[in-house]
Amino acid sequence: MFQRHLETLPREIIEKVQLERLKRTIRRIKERNRIYWEKIGKVVPEDVKSLDDLKRLPFLTKDDLRKGYPFGFACGEQKDFVRFHMSSGTTGTPVVNPYTSADVDQWGEIMARCLAAAGLTFSDVLQITPSFGLFNGGFGFHYGAEKIGCFVVPIGPGRTLLQLKFFKDFNTTALAGIASYPLRIIEVAKEEGFDFSETSLKVGIFGAEVWSEEMRRYIEKEMGIEAFDIIGMTETGGVGLGIECNYHNGIHVWEDHYIVEIIDPETGYVLPDGEEGEMVVTTLTREGLPLIRYRTRDITRIVSRERCECGRTHLKVARIKGRTDDMLKVKGVCFYPRQVEEIVMKYPEILPDYQIIIGKVEGKDTIKLIIESEKQDEYLKERIEEEIYSTLGLHIKVTLKKKGEIPRAPGKAVRVKKEI
Amino acid sequence: MFQRHLETLPREIIEKVQLERLKRTIRRIKERNRIYWEKIGKVVPEDVKSLDDLKRLPFLTKDDLRKGYPFGFACGEQKDFVRFHMSSGTTGTPVVNPYTSADVDQWGEIMARCLAAAGLTFSDVLQITPSFGLFNGGFGFHYGAEKIGCFVVPIGPGRTLLQLKFFKDFNTTALAGIASYPLRIIEVAKEEGFDFSETSLKVGIFGAEVWSEEMRRYIEKEMGIEAFDIIGMTETGGVGLGIECNYHNGIHVWEDHYIVEIIDPETGYVLPDGEEGEMVVTTLTREGLPLIRYRTRDITRIVSRERCECGRTHLKVARIKGRTDDMLKVKGVCFYPRQVEEIVMKYPEILPDYQIIIGKVEGKDTIKLIIESEKQDEYLKERIEEEIYSTLGLHIKVTLKKKGEIPRAPGKAVRVKKEI
Structure with a gap:
């Protein structure tokens, strides 16, 4: 562990720390951003x-933050900040998160904990493939790696042939990436006859996208690594909100820095532990953009608040199942793309790239699933259609394509296309 | 100044420090890399x-470093290093420079001095447009900015419309970039009717390419900024080897970290101050890849070793005129692309993108110059041909094109094309 003492705090101490820091966060908002303070109902620390x-307290939404572009919810003036990261803005105005130097330090600390949870030490070699820049991924791993002192290969995204070459040239032991990027690496490796068993790779840390257990097994088998799911987003201060430990039975959220609640996305009520709903995050140590009850739109549940077998006491949430705005409703059936992924990835002939195409014909929903397969087999196609129907209760027309026929996106993978 | 005491050391102290650190560097090579030590003639600190x-001592060349890819000249083992940066490798095997954590700190220090020399303080807003990754540009400015505590806009290269938007959204005061990138920004600004006088921009820091005084005047006039030339390369530990101060009469090289010599590239003899030749760099504080007499191939001369009007005592070299391997020899005449740039940029109708095309027809050299012009004027064309002839003694056929007709390169500008 990077900070054994803090990562194994007894629950009652965690809660004391949380209460104290929650008050401090509210005080910060009250003193530094009048509009934000009004938005949270002018609550004062003494009320808590x-x-x-x-x-x-009321919720904060992504739309709120967007409307405040760039510094509407910032606590402090620009001169107090040292940098910012920004959401991609592909679905509207981007969200800007300004960092004080204490925020940069906080980010490094939680990322160092994450890297250590994935087994990394100063003697590892971490190849960082998310991009460095406005996107938070690259710099998150950068700051964490600086704290644990491992050797960084700062390659960034793309240049997949060079990625393979560097695995060998620099004895890379750990790979950090957007969750769909290892699929591309595996694909190119197969084309090149690249043998992962000749590398020193042992760990992969993947996030920024929803990926299934079946995808994990595929990546682990093909690359010969242990894959860890990491979470976090621009709004919370970047990647590093939480990560799996080596028991892989949930994602530890660093509770001395964040409070998570799971709510019913319809009613807004807090759900009991174990029930699935939308994750809401309150930050406890962020200065530039503290969050009070931020609706992440990620669907998960609390798995446990007990001490984990790894020794960490910070609660665990389930791996993200989807996002409230990812949820598809077709012919009256609600489901997440990940549920389809879980089904198709069970078939060894099926390759990991897929696309769900949703349309409307004469007012009626249509849905198609395009998958790549090593075999173009009518029987396989029918079996998959049947299994999707028996699992989701939905008739989906499946089209099998050959390897490489589904276009690859340069950044996050495009899994769902709406043709409406 | 970032470190007034060190930047204004009396010359005799600088030289004492240099001698001490040179010995230490030789000792490091002797103790940590047998092959490198043999290469420098098994010199021992006591010999100096x-x-x-x-x-x-013998010279070290880029070819030597290339042959050593990746760690042949590294002093230490990979576990002693925390990261590396790499030359682009477009002209052959790349050069890898591994950094210890002390090297990262050294880089931050010299870059902080550079930013301060360009007038930046913690209250500035620095938009970093070189790429973050294997190329050293982005991270160099990143580390320097961390030390001075200014606000960073970590946008990286491209997305020129977003660059313009950010100038306003984040009140950018300083722009860092590859020297040809401001030309692209100016071009897009003109297309968009963007008015630089509505921004807070006041400083530009440009490097990684040879750019003329005429180019500087164009950028300064169009953007309403003061432009500073910064030097440095992968081999020396990245950007930050030196920078102009606000007197703009030479580039200060940080002499407590580097020794520069100017040699005759043919004979290898050290030239007297003021004479133009190839810059040779010896590093005094780098650990991962210390350099002894590295031939940079940059053509310059020593301008002064006296205390500068700015108060700094570190010597000044002239702005880089070209590189030994950039030098063109056509019809028996030797010249650098920058000399052509200086001539054409004097004409207000001429736009800053140009290309020199060199070929051979029936064994004879041919040379063409393609420039973009706001006017397609036969008389202008002839005037430029005449001025080039009277300056360089070379007949160059000039072709005037319309704005945007010369293809723009995504990274460094392509100024010379050889069609042989």
Whole structure:
């Protein structure tokens, strides 16, 4: 562990720390951003007597943050900040998160914990493939790696042949990437006859996209690594909100820095542990853009608040199942793309790139699933259609394509296309 | 100044520090890399009694470093390093420079001095447009900015419309870039009717390419900024080897970290101050890849070793005129592309993108110059041909094209094309 003492704090201490820091965060907002303070109902630190009082505060949404572009919810003036990261803005105005130097330090700390949870030490070699720049991925791994002192290969995205070459040239032991990028690496490796068993790779840390257990098994088998799911987003201060430990039975969220709640996305009520809903995040140590009850739109549940077998006491949430705005409703059936991925990836002939195409014909929903397969087999196609129907209760027309026929996106993979 | 005490050291102290650090560097090579030590003639620290003794050591070339890919000249093992940067490798095997954490710190220090020399303080907003990754540009400015505590806009290269938007959204005061990138920004600004006088921009810091005084005046006039020339390369530990101060009469090289010599590229003899030749760099504080008499191939001369009007005592070299391998020899005449640039940029109708095309027809050299012009005027064309002839003694056929007709390269500008 990077900070054993903090990562194994007893629950009652965690909660004490959370309450104290929640008050401090509210005080910061009150003192530094009048509009934000009004938005949270002009609550004062003294109103918050227990963590339970958090439930009475209003939610903050991505739309709120967008409307505030660039610094509407920032706590401080630009001169107090040292940098910012920004959401991609592909679905509207981007969200800007300004960092004080303490925020940069906080980010490095949680990322160092994440890298250590994935087994990395100063003697590892980390190849960082998310991009460095406005996107938070590259710099998140950069700051974490600086704290643990491992050797960084700062290659960034793309140049997949060079990625393969560097695995060998620099004895890379750990790969960091957007979750769909290892698929591309595996694909190019196969074309090139590249043998992963000749590398020193042992760990992959992947995030920024929803990816299934079946995808994990595929990546682990093909690359000969152990794959860790990492979460975090621009709004929370970047990648590093939480990560799996080596028991892979949930994602530890660093509770001395964040409070997570799971709510019913319809009613907004907090759900009991174990029930699936939308994850809401309150930051406890962020200065530039503190969040009070931010609706992440990620669907998950709390798996456990008990001490984990790894020794960490910070609660675990399930791997993200989808996002509230990813949820598809077709012919009256609600489901997430990941559920389809889980089904098709069970078939060894099926390759990991797929696309769900949703349309409307004469007012009626249509849905097609395009998958790449090593075999073009009518029987296989029918079996998959049947299994999707029996699992989701939905008739989906499946089209099998040959390897490489689905276009690859340069950044995050495009899994769903709406042709409406 | 970032470090007034160190930047204004009296010359005799600088030289004492240099001698001490030169010995330490030789000791490091001796103890950590047998092959490198043999390459420098198995010199021992005790052999170096004065800085003059440096002249007796052999040169190190880019080819040497290339042959050593990746760690042949590294002093230490990979576990001692925390990252590396790499030359682009477009002209052959790339050069890898591995950094210890002390090297990262050294880089941040010299870059912070550079930013301060360009007038930046913690209250500035620095938009970093060189790419972050294997190329050293982005991270060099990143580390320097961290030390001075200014606000960073970590946008990286391209997305020129977004660059313009960010100038306003984040009140950018300083722009860092590859020297040809401001030309692209100016071009897009003109297309968009973007008015630089509505921004807070006041400083530009440009490097990684040879750019003329005429180009500087164009950028300064169009953007309403003061432009500073910065030097440095992968081999020396990245951008930051030196920068102009606000007197713009030479580039200060940080002499407590580097020794520069100017040699005759043919004979290898050290030239007297003021004479033009190839710059040779010896590093004094780099650990991962210390350099002894590295031939940079950059053509310059020593302008002064006296205390500058700015107060700094570190010597000044002239702005880089060209590189030994950039020098063109056509019809028996030797010249650098920058000399052509200087001539054409004097004409207000001429736009800053140009290309020199060199070929051979029936064994004879041919040379064409393609420039973009706001006017397609036969008389203008002839005037330029005449001025080139009277300056360089060379007949060059000039072709005037319309704005945008010369293809723009995504990274460094392509100024010379050889069609042989």
